[in-house]
Amino acid sequence: MKISYNWLKQYFKSEISSEAILDALPLIGFDVEETEVLGPPQMEHVVVGEVIEYEAHPNADRLRLCKVKTAEGEAQHSIICGAKNFKAGDRVMVALPGAVLPGNFKIKKSKLRGVESEGMLCSAKELNIGQDHDGIMVLDSSIALGTELNTLYSDTDIIFHLEVTPNRVDVLSHIGLARELVARFGGNVEIPNIQSDLPIVDSLESNAVLKSLKVEASDVCPEYSAICIESVQVGPSPDWLKQSLESVGLRSINNIVDITNYVLHEMGQPLHAFDSDKLSGQSLKIRHAKAGEKITTLDEKTHSLNESMVVIADDSKPVAIAGIMGSADAEVDERTQSIILESAYFHPSSVRKTARKLNLSTDSSYRFERGVDPKGVRYGIERACDLILELAGGTLIGKRVQIGSIDKTLESIEFSPEAMRTFIGFSVEDAEVQSVFESLNFKVDKNSDTHWSVSPPTYRKDVSRPVDLYEEFIRIYGTDKIPSKHIAADGINATDHPIYQFNDAVGAYMTGKSFNEAFLYTLRNEDEVAFFQGKEHADTLSLKLENPLQSDQSHLRNSLIPGLLDVLDLNLARQNLTSQFFERGRVFRMLEGQLVELISVGFIALGKDLERKWLDRGAFDFYSAKACTEDLFHLLPFKLKERAWTPIEASEFWQPKHSAQAGDLTKEGYEASIGLLNIKNIKERWGLSNPIFAGSILIQTELFEKELKRFRYQALSNQPASMKDLSLVVDHSVLASEVLKTIKGFIAQSIEGFACESVEVFDVYQGEGLEAGKKSFAVSMKFRAQDRTLKDKEVNTLFEAIQSAVLEQTNYQIRK
């Protein structure tokens, strides 16, 4: 909201400087986003001159070469000017060499198309006097030659662009802000007195201006006031009024319209004036709109209305959308003779809904939707009436009609100074508290020293609870007076959430493994999300937002990997040869018809480091990805069963048979995919042709509610271990996990008196010496007894039992 310092001073008469006010405003809750100085700053060598004669510039048709004098006598200056809105003999503002205009524009003698110009004739905008830039300023011929600009225009104004929080509708006017400054600095608000003493009636007596006035929609409009004035002289507003409106960014229209706008910005009550001759049947009715009813508002836009909206209508059509904007049909213009002035209270939520629906926000709706002062309905119309009679003449017809009455009683709040001291945590005198409240016009009744009744004025509907009073106190008392204190931080039995603990550990681990962390947008485009399952797939559809803003951010992400590919792509395109990235974040999946938010870690790595190096370090491959992923699972703060990895046989995203999958989100609460990304599709979509390995784990949030890991000591055997190796020839399709499971099973069947510590594959072979379609696994087994050195005989007996089981129960061959 814009506040003019000059305008403000009419109500806040004080010696306080504009700088002191500017410093104080943020500290009482009104942030100043910007200040703007209107009017010319101090400028030398800018004086009133007269154009004696001019001719066309010899080398440029559009320029005029002017003979100008700035003192009585002959022409003293030859000045080139591009404007054409002046004639010989006109008095104009002349900037002579040496002048510095706003924007640090220095004026000096210079040649323009071969002809010397000794200064400049100025427009209003160039001098910061007004917005007019269509031509130069042409002044009244009575102004003496040589008069300095700053003598002529001594008025400067400062405009504050204030940020007013939505709870403070009472400050959306100059008087409103003046009240706050009085609370902060002391003094009184000087509110203009009402001159016309108008009697009130609760229904209209039909007259020459208005035949009928009815409020049907009293649910939305609990109070409606109207005054009829006849024989007004509609015309331009006086300069002070024009200037006031322009200073807060409004255009002057005519005296009547300007007065309604002026009063709104003066005291906050929106008003409207209708031309009674333009009203069909000279009647007004406040009613709900009919479905499909149309209105063309003053901004020349046509709106289609519905029954939830309220309008002011004449006999045939709506002439205003209640509380928002009038229609062009009943506009007050220079031919207008009789007017009906309106002031009302419209319910905030109704105005808000309508304004939103029509996408129409006005100074008026902005205030109504935040709730105007119930007492302002009357003061506003009386103040406007005074100004109209003063500036536009006219005769009052009848009385002030007021239909309905909104509650104007002051609500009192039970207040205890002691409770407030406990709340704010420091000591303050009762008298000080009382004085702050009174500076805000809050009425204080002390029932006793400890129990006060505090009643805020009607314009402070936002203050209704003790805690609101605490806020008002601290706001005016000064937050800088809150004492400093040491932090009291006694222990609380709480630990960091396991999800945070996990992510923290993942960050340390992945960076240690040379992965760089990326942050990517959660919202992705449809193509990318559909990459997993197709556009029409129910899962793709379910991840779509109801109201995306941009088509490339329309869906929730279902994987971190595509974003990481974008990052790799961007970096490679910029010749950044980094090959490893990861992200920790949330992803979304459909599980059994329900959307779930999942904890995820994703990483990608180029199979081959693109950076040329003097020593080769080997490639990142499937098994590197597996190691990372397994480590990530081990970082989980709870225990998870061992993963059963199976090759991915078909996928658009992963390269079949070079990628694997473990877990099941529904059954086990987690899922992991690792390996080579689909070479063909990745190349098609990202243009990345090098093999890229990736890993992605997804974990249900509920798993983190599980009991956290605890580690317990188990006694170790100090006895030597005994090792046995077994080489098995199996079909190519047989997985290591299957062989190990089989062997472990056989060991469990036959072992007695000692333990098997581990069974591991240490060699895999296929090729020469083996049948086609076969491969061999070399398996190493480690045995140990708790209390003695194992004898060869007992180990051999077990080993033989295992071998015979293999021969009898499997189709593996034992390779000797």
Next chain:
Amino acid sequence: MIEKTLDAIVEEVKEMSPKLGSRAEFDSFKSTISGPKGKLTEVMKLMGKVPKEEKPAMGKKINEAKQLIQTSMDEANKRIEESELLSSLGPTIDPTLPSPDQAKGVLHPIAQVRDQVVELFQRIGFAVAEGTELETEYYCFDALNIAKDHPARDMQDSYFMPDATEMANVSKESDEKYLLRTHTSSVQIRTLLKEKPPIRIVAPGRCFRRDTPDATHSANFHQIEGLYVDKHVTLTDLKATLDYFVKMVFGESAKTRLRPSFFPFTEPSFEMDFYSPNLGKLSNQWLEIMGCGMVDPEVFKSVGLDINEYSGYAFGMGIERIAMILQGVDDIRYYYQNDIRFLRQFSD
């Protein structure tokens, strides 16, 4: 005779052994001395012919010679072993060559600032809480006293999921809509419903606003929410905690101020500004850093806490905003491009 031969052998071994340069030379020389046909072996064979009475003396002599030979040979062996070990080491290193190993990775600058802020609050007894990015209107708005017709509730400002959306792991209060949370304040409500005071949490997380992206707006951004609820928590405690935070992040010379403001879920509400003499271009001006205030009684009512017994404070800050101030970054979008040259600027 034998004595002479022995002396000669010892002399030869003493002379030759230091000259043996390789394992092969060593072995072949060793066999000329102690091999089956070696000189020493030959001498030993003569022992049988030595008269009985001379045997002890001769035996002693031989043993002495053997000792001497062994010592020389051991020395040679050790020397050769060492040189063999050295030659197995490969070429000597050039300490000025770069390591071919990949350097350690870096945490994202936003993550670094988040961790730094979280750590400061952990140090004064705050525990980290987590919430979901998808929330319901109730937890994001209603329970926080953000009324149905508050501007923050508009479709224009939040990303909503379609009405039919059902979520398995984010509970609804009734039949309200799901949306991407617009602030981390929703974690306040979930925590207050689940736990009993005293509660002292910080909740870092991702938030979403339906803004057109520009230098200071991004489709998603991060916040850290703080909440302390207990008996007798005061406004002075809030100020003390936030003063500590600002001084720890921006240095002892930083000044703070609380500027009265408005949030539906705190009363009184403030924006906290700080002022620092050493922030480059941003030095010596008040910079807004977070919103804060005392928990509004309406919030306590919505989670069923007695407003006469408990009080509390809450604060929320934008991590990107703090990062941009600290790191001197002037466009939020750089954080989401992930150019490695950018990421590495904030890590050694």
